[in-house]
Amino acid sequence: MTTPQIIKQGAEAKLYIGKYNEKRCLVKERFVKTYRLTEIDKTLTKARIKAEQKTTKRCENAGILVPKVYNVDFNERKVYMEYFDKAMTVKEFIVQVQKEKKLEELDMLMKRIGEVIGKFHANNIIHGDLTTSNMLINPKENDYDLIMIDFGLSSFSTSHEDKGVDLYVLERALLSTHSDLPDLFNSILKHYKDINPSTETIRKFEEVRARGRKRTMIG
Amino acid sequence: MTIAIGFEGSANKIGIGIIRDGDVLANVRETYVTPPGCGFLPKETAAHHRKQILGILKEALRVANIEPKEINVVCYTKGPGMAPPLLTVAIVARTVAQIWNKPILGVNHCIGHIEMGRLITGAKNPTVLYVSGGNTQVIAYSNKKYRIFGETIDIAVGNCLDRFARIIKISNDPSPGYNIEQLAKKGTKYIPLPYTVKGMDISFSGILSAIEKKVLPDRGNKNRRKPLPVEEEAHHEDLCYSLQETIFAMLVEITERAMAHCGSNEVLIVGGVGCNERLQEMMGLMCKERGSKLFATDEKFCIDNGVMIAHAGWEMFRSGTRMKWEDATITQRFRTDDVQVTWNVADE
Numbered sequence: 390m391t392t393p394q395i396i397k398q399g400a401e402a403k404l405y406i407g408k409y410n411e412k413r414c415l416v417k418e419r420f421v422k423t424y425r426l427t428e429i430d431k432t433l434t435k436a437r438i439k440a441e442q443k444t445t446k447r448c449e450n451a452g453i454l455v456p457k458v459y460n461v462d463f464n465e466r467k468v469y470m471e472y473f474d475k476a477m478t479v480k481e482f483i484v485q486v487q488k489e490k491k492l493e494e495l496d497m498l499m500k501r502i503g504e505v506i507g508k509f510h511a512n513n514i515i516h517g518d519l520t521t522s523n524m525l526i527n528p529k530e531n532d533y534d535l536i537m538i539d540f541g542l543s544s545f546s547t548s549h550e551d552k553g554v555d556l557y558v559l560e561r562a563l564l565s566t567h568s569d570l571p572d573l574f575n576s577i578l579k580h581y582k583d584i585n586p587s588t589e590t591i592r593k594f595e596e597v598r599a600r601g602r603k604r605t606m607i608g
Numbered sequence: 609m610t611i612a613i614g615f616e617g618s619a620n621k622i623g624i625g626i627i628r629d630g631d632v633l634a635n636v637r638e639t640y641v642t643p644p645g646c647g648f649l650p651k652e653t654a655a656h657h658r659k660q661i662l663g664i665l666k667e668a669l670r671v672a673n674i675e676p677k678e679i680n681v682v683c684y685t686k687g688p689g690m691a692p693p694l695l696t697v698a699i700v701a702r703t704v705a706q707i708w709n710k711p712i713l714g715v716n717h718c719i720g721h722i723e724m725g726r727l728i729t730g731a732k733n734p735t736v737l738y739v740s741g742g743n744t745q746v747i748a749y750s751n752k753k754y755r756i757f758g759e760t761i762d763i764a765v766g767n768c769l770d771r772f773a774r775i776i777k778i779s780n781d782p783s784p785g786y787n788i789e790q791l792a793k794k795g796t797k798y799i800p801l802p803y804t805v806k807g808m809d810i811s812f813s814g815i816l817s818a819i820e821k822k823v824l825p826d827r828g829n830k831n832r833r834k835p836l837p838v839e840e841e842a843h844h845e846d847l848c849y850s851l852q853e854t855i856f857a858m859l860v861e862i863t864e865r866a867m868a869h870c871g872s873n874e875v876l877i878v879g880g881v882g883c884n885e886r887l888q889e890m891m892g893l894m895c896k897e898r899g900s901k902l903f904a905t906d907e908k909f910c911i912d913n914g915v916m917i918a919h920a921g922w923e924m925f926r927s928g929t930r931m932k933w934e935d936a937t938i939t940q941r942f943r944t945d946d947v948q949v950t951w952n953v954a955d956e
Contacts, residue, residue, distance in 0.1 A: 398898065400861070400868040424893035425857035428798050480869075518807040522869050542805065554761065558807035565748075565755040565945075566869065600761065 401437070401541060406472065409459045415472035417441075418465070419541075434466055437541035441468055444514060444540035451512040453505055454536045473527045476536065480521035483567055498526075499576035501535045506559070506577065507584025509537075510552045517542030519559035521566055553593030556581075560598070610680045610926060613668070614918025615661075617697035618689025618717050619741060620648040622657040624664050625915025626672040626679075627922055630727055633672035635908060635915045636664045645777045647770060654692035661700050668914070676708045683921025686714030687942035688742070694938040702936055712936045713921045713929065717912075718743060718944040721878040722754060723923055724916035729903035733954035735872040737863045737891070738944075740879035740912075741766035744859070746808060746866045747944060749953045754944050757866040758808030765855055766881045768812040772851060775823050776844050783911075788848045789884050795849025805858050808865045812855065819851055856887045860894045873900040883910040927951040 393405040393416070407416035419434045438461055448455040456471040477485075479498070486494045502524065509516055516523075518539060525536040544551070560574045567573055582591070611628045623637035640656040642648050669676065684701035687694060698714075705712040722736050736747040736754070744765045746758035763771075766785060773784030778791070802818050804811040863875060875895055877888060888904045895902040909916065927950040 398868070400865040420897075422857075422894070423897065424860055424890040426798055426853050428800070429803065429853065429857055432800075433803065518865075520807060520869060542807065554806055554809075557761070558809055561756070561758075561809065562807065562869075565750075565757045568751050568753065568755060597761065 399539075407469065409469040412459070413472060414459055414469050415456070417468045417470060419468075420466065435463060438463060438466070438468060440517075440543045441540045443545070444516075444543040445470075447512065447514050447545065448509075448537065448540075451508055451514065453508055453512075453514075454534050455540075456536065456538060473525060473536065476525040476527040478522050479524040479526060479535075480566060482526045483521060483570070483573075487570075495570070495573070496576065498535075499573060500580045503577040503580025503582075504584050505535055505537060506556075507581040510555070510581075510587075510590060511585045513545055513547050515544045515546050515551045515555050516540065517544060517555065517558075519555060520562040549587065549589045549593040550597070552585075552587075552590045553595075553597045556590075556594045557597045610922055611674065611678055612681045612683055612918040612922040612925060613679050614715070614720075614914040614916065614921055615682075615684040615697045615701040616717070616720070616912055616914045616917045617657045617661070617693045618685045618687065619693065619912060620653050620656075621912040622660050622664060622693075622697070623912060623914035624661075624668040625913055625918045626668055626674065627915055627918040629922075630919075632915050633674065634668040635913055636668045636671065637911075637913050638664060639782065641781045644779050645774050646780070647774060650690045650692040653690060654696045657693050657696045661697065665700070665704070676704070676710075679708065679710055681713055681921055681925045682708070682710050683713045683715050683917050683925075684936075685717050685720070685917055686937070687939035688717060689938075689940065691938065691940050694940070698936070698938045702933075711925070711930060712933070713924055713931050714936055714938075715917045715920045715924070716942050716944065716947045717917075718745070718747075719754065719947050719949075720916035720920040722747065722876070722944075723920040724909050724913075725876045725878040725903065725905055727919055728905045728909050729876060731874050731876045731901075731903040733872070734874035734876035734903060735863060735867050735870060736876045736878060737859060737882070738879045739765050739859060739877065739881035739887075741770060741881075743879060744810060744812075745944060746862055748866060748870050748872060749949070750870075752949050753947065754949065756943070756945050757869065758810065758862045761806065761809050761811050762813040763816070765812060765859065766879070768816050768855065769851070769881065771816055772819060772847075775820055776847070778844075783880070785881055785884060788852065789886065791845050792848040792852045792886065795843070795845040795847070797843075797846040797849075798853065799846055799850040801850055801854045803854055803858060805861055808862050808869065810858055810862050815851070815854065819847060822847060852884075852886055856884075856890050859887065860890050863891065864894055864898070867898065867900065873898070874903065875900060876903040878905070878910060880911045883907045923951040 397404040402417045402419045445458045459469040523539040527534045616623045620640040625635045626633040682705040738745045744760040802814045
């Protein structure tokens with residue numbers, strides 16, 4: 390047997406191309422983390438694989454584009470899922486757009502991101518790890534699909550606080566990753582409100598943000 | 609040749625350090641230690657610093673074996689930190705700068721930690737985990753600033769440890785974290801605690817409440833006055849062990865997330881909690897798995913000290929930063945990403 394070629398080692402999993410029922414697919418293996426206690430590792434891995442599976446279903450029902458999950462294997466810690474050959478991450482896409490000086494492309498992208506996150510929250514799905522590395526651009530003729538990935542930290546919640554934190558995590562990730570484009574988040578938020586008009590969520594988001602800014606950082 | 613002197617006193621440590629082009633000439637420090645069950649309060653901490661600072665200054669100059677006239681720049685911690693101790697130290701720094709007729713520079717405490725860590729370990733452009741009593745941040749350099757990729761959304765990791773030490777009333781000498789680390793070595797049984805990671809951000813307040821309930825089950829519950837039977841009472845060793853294992857796993861995880869996100873292959877741990885050997889061991893295992901490199905320092909430079917302020921000030925001074933007298937103030941809130949980096953960090 391040949392060892393499969395790892396296409397990416399993310400924070401939690403190794404990704405490689407494998408086969409499921411003779412079909413080419415992406416295998417996401419949440420390998421054993423030797424640094425943490427076996428008890429913690431097992432519980433977390435199981436919970437995250439479950440979250441991945443459940444949230445994929447919920448997203449499909451809500452009409453959000455996500456990779457199909459073909460199968461999960463708790464013993465081998467693997468998720469078999471749909472693979473997009475030509476996709477790139479939104480992070481890579483933004484960097485490329487900046488290089489090619491086609492910044493007008495960003496408006497459309499931010500609209501789509503805002504709408505998809507709005508859809509998440511309107512359906513009470515919390516992503517838990519919104520970054521530009523966890524969104525894919527899958528090109529199609531003259532256009533592209535925005536595909537959301539990585540639901541290991543996702544949950545189902547009606548709480549505005551949870552949704553507010555979700556937005557806060559995204560804002561922070563954008564500010565640090567794309568520091569030269571400070572307006573991305575506001576543009577996302579504007580379109581987010583079209584889909585999830587809850588003022589309570591926004592209020593909570595601002596509350597969470599204030600906690601961060603006002604934190605006295607001692608010693 | 610540039611010699612910088614640094615004054616640090618943003619929390620319960622008061623330290624003065626002298627550095628000459630990367631050579632540490634002096635690193636003198638005293639810690640304000642409170643009785644078990646008590647934290648350090650601003651007013652008392654400032655009083656402690658006032659009492660100690662001149663002795664420490666004399667000692668630092670003696671150890672360094674230099675005359676004040678040889679010093680090129682006086683640096684002090686501008687923030688973040690507790691106002692009264694910050695003020696105490698800033699006043700002394702301003703005074704000696706005037707007496708010696710030297711330029712003054714206010715330094716961001718967090719930048720001090722990062723630059724000192726880079727100097728000691730030789731890390732080039734690492735993902736930095738900054739963990740202390742008041743801060744928990746995952747930082748990486750890009751575009752002339754140290755950017756915060758992840759941080760606590762409530763209390764700091766060291767604060768969580770300190771408060772737990774107060775709940776179980778263990779000694780604050782030399783530090784609560786050190787004593788938790790020693791107790792944890794004897795722990796064997798893992799007691800499940802909440803595990804809260806939110807993307808690259810992290811939360812500790814729920815864990816603190818959960819572990820508090822295990823020690824003081826009737827707190828906040830008027831109907832439950834009866835103490836738990838002894839055999840049900842979790843041992844302090846096991847609690848320390850479980851607390852450390854849980855929160856350090858969370859810290860390693862968010863660091864790894866930031867590394868994967870930024871494509872980085874170096875980690876530097878700084879801040880007081882950073883000298884915990886179990887945290888270093890766990891981070892090392894994670895790095896090994898990724899083929900990355902870990903850089904860490906011991907308590908001399910991890911824990912707040914004057915040299916780190918001197919060294920960060922040295923970098924600022926050499927790259928042309930100057931501060932007007934009227935700007936030589938203090939601020940309790942001073943975020944790491946507020947500082948424009950004028951010196952060379954990485955090739956961009």
